[in-house]
Amino acid sequence: MISRRALELATAILTGGFGVAVVVQSLDNGIGWSSEGVESGTFPFLTGIIIIAGSLYNLARGIVPAGTLANVPIAITSIELRRLAGLFLPAAIFVAVIPLLGMYVASAVYIFAVLAVPEHQSVLRSAATAAATALALYVVFERMFQVSLPHGALAAALGF
Amino acid sequence: MDNLSELLHGFSIAVTVPHLVLMAVGVLLGILVGVLPGLGAPNGVSLLLPLTFGMQPVSAIILLSSMYWGALFGGSVTSILFNIPGEPSSVATTFDGYPMARDGRPTTALATAFGSAAFGALVGVILITFLASWVAQVALAFGPPEYFAVYFLAFASFVGMGGAAPIKTVVALAIGFAIAAIGIDTVSGSVRLTMGIDELVKGVNFVVAVMGLFGIGELLVAVEEEFHARAVSSRIDWAEVFRAVVRLPRHGVALLRSAAIGCWMGITPGGPTAASFMSYGIARRFSRRGRYFGTGEVEGIISPETADHAAGTSALLPMLSLGIPGSATAAVMMGGLMIWGLNPGPMLFVDQKDFVWGLIASMYVGNIVAVALVLLTVPVFAALMRIPFVVIAPLIVIICVVGAYSVSNSYLDVVMMLGFGIVGYLFKKLFYPLAPLVLAIVIGDKAEDAFRQSMLMSKGSLGIFFANKLVTCLVIAGIALLLLPLVLQLARPFRKSTSPTAEAPAQEKVII
């Protein structure tokens, strides 16, 4: 279970952190006016400051107990969290194995796994969907439009 | 009317059986690349370009421009059905198109989008036909201060009107600007905000951000809310396609206004993206049903689509008459023109009359062919909504992954896309508006470049933004649009609660 307040705080910290990174980096580029006009760090610096200020405000509103934002105590219930993870984790694993397996194999495995493992579809049907997806990707991207998708370390090792 | 007889001559070139066949082929291919995110009209053009070398230049350009129409239409399909805009200019279409499709009216949403898009494109073509030389002159009047003023106008018309918490809007907007600044800066040539990742020197591509923010983000919201359990009744309904198109003239004011905004932004260098956002923003502000925008309003689809296509079409004119490509596709087409030995520029209209007027005539015919074909495909696309969520969700993930990767063949983009997915989910969940973020990513760096170029020209004086009538008018219009909501609010008693929780039941309405 994640409370609305925790989520607000986490997001404000996330955006604030990004703001700090922007400010720090833009100082490298120089802020202000030089012979080359407005220096390249000026605008990022200003946006960074705005992000930090805004995030601090959002953070404060999240903390203040009577804040209207905290009226909904629960943002994500545990059941919802499980559903989210059920979608996001396989997707993240899919992305993670692309450099290894390549786009085609990885997407086939991914489709097969998310369809067959929770038994949304029969094994046979899942396998067919998976194969069709990979094949369609190959034909459209690799063959028709000559966009080469990653083949992965495995394919390279096998000599493709 | 000299132009009229030239145009008739053009029709005699364009309306021949081989050319009509070429148009149909081009349009279908265009729809395909338009529908598949990650592929765009440039892919299609570079695929076809080698095939066209044996053809007459006019046949070749008819094929390529038909593909351009097809891709423009196809780009709206994924925006409406899956909330994944494949092009910056179709982001605004998702705001009302996707809610309508999700409500079980994908056919209506698609048919409305296509119908109004065709209207916008036709207005654009008419403009090209009759005002070509005037338009070229107008475009020349735009220097860096005027560019900046146009971008400012686009921001002003869109930002500050949503119901989201103002500070959250500001944060979202600023984050968008910061993301736009990543990479090499045009004005100084230095590397900015790469956060220690060498590859980020290329910047963050819009498609990568949008696939994550909209595509993956929406998927996460959807799986959490379990709306997919709701059966979407999308029967294959040809009559509804027809009805939706016939209903369009009822929104005549919106159509005309959006077409005007689109043409204006297409000629001035604002481009289709700024046009669609601006048109949506203005429609929301002036429509009687403005407060229902974001829940699947018809005018919320008509406005961005009409403006997008009107701008996309009239943007071809600067390419032909001045040699500045308005988009990546136009750039590839221009490369093609040069290979055929034609030089885009003012002389094209004099030297290559057959070619130019053949092309313009083909825009009329090509658009009609395109809208007919694309309306025929509506029920097919709408049927995609009937695929069970458990199957379509991983497919959408794959589409987003492949789309993000193929932008510049980069694995880093895929990882970033997934990261943007989490951000998109959090932002949606907590009522941070995504539209200002996206708008800033798309035109933020252009606005900054234009501002700094102006500062170089004026040696640091802001007076350059009031130096002539054109730029002064643009700036004042922008300021007026920015202040308008404030004035309206002061004039009226405070009606709406700004607290997002109070409006939680109508959340899509509030947060765009």
Add this chain to the structure above:
Amino acid sequence: MRGTSLFLLSVSVAVLAANAPACAAWQPQKPIEFVATAGPGGGTDNLARAVQNVIAKHKLTDQPIVVVNKGGGSGAEGYVYGKASAGDPYKVIFGTSNAWQQPLVSKVAFNYTDLTPIAAMAQDEFLLWVKQDAPYKTAGDYLKAAASGQFKMGGAQSKDTDEVLTRMIEKVGHVKLTYIPFKSGAEAAVQLAGGHIDSHVNNPSESLGQWRGGTQRPLCVFSPKRLPEGPKITATEGWSDVPTCVEQGLDIKQYEQPRTVWLPGKVTPEQAAYYVDLMKKVQATPEWKDYIEKTSQVDTFLTGAEFDKFIKQDLEHVKQVASEQGWLVK
């Protein structure tokens, strides 16, 4: 049509035969990726696609060739990609002189030494352009008028070839110009036509249409001798009618931008030799000549020690300008 293709085929067979001993060593076994360090439609992209077309048409290799655009960060994206692909002989990077110029002036994560030079294949000339109705007829007049210090020079990118040339003009002509960087030469050309800037130093192909259309005209070319004769561009003039800048009292003898071809670092000499050879074959085709002519470039072929020497010279030169301007990265 059949006749020509038959003819071309025999030409290519002849070319192949002539070069047969050299290419026996290494042959590609996988599809080859051409990386253009420019967006679709840019000069470098056109070059990569032209080479791809020539190779495909003459079947100079059995492997398919795919063109990939990596033009982000003024081309840095493509070079960084090349650096990351060290040892991979299936990536060919097409660029310009920014491969060695960019690392001097901005903190990009590559240097040209991370790549294996293959060849410089074509040179783009630079000209000094002004608005059609500008009062000055020669570069000398232009410099006199520019002495007011109010002149704005446009160009593509910052601290890149265009700005380097602008700074050279300043120095040689004893004037001060305000340099306004745009995204591309085409954009600068439109800004000149609209009268927002006073001049730019575009390549011939970037402003060809504008010259024909009578919105701007070249004053002089930064080249030791006039450009080769070709078809007339306007009613009365062609490229060969443009005087050299030296003739007109602007003493910059030569300034050119080579189109360069690279492999990633750490490839074997045999692999590099294969591509040098491949590019030589490409250059011998009529289609290549056609491409060079249509884009108004100068055909050159520098490889090996010659190419190296060219890079070193150019680098020295740019370094000097950059240090005078205080551009060098610390």
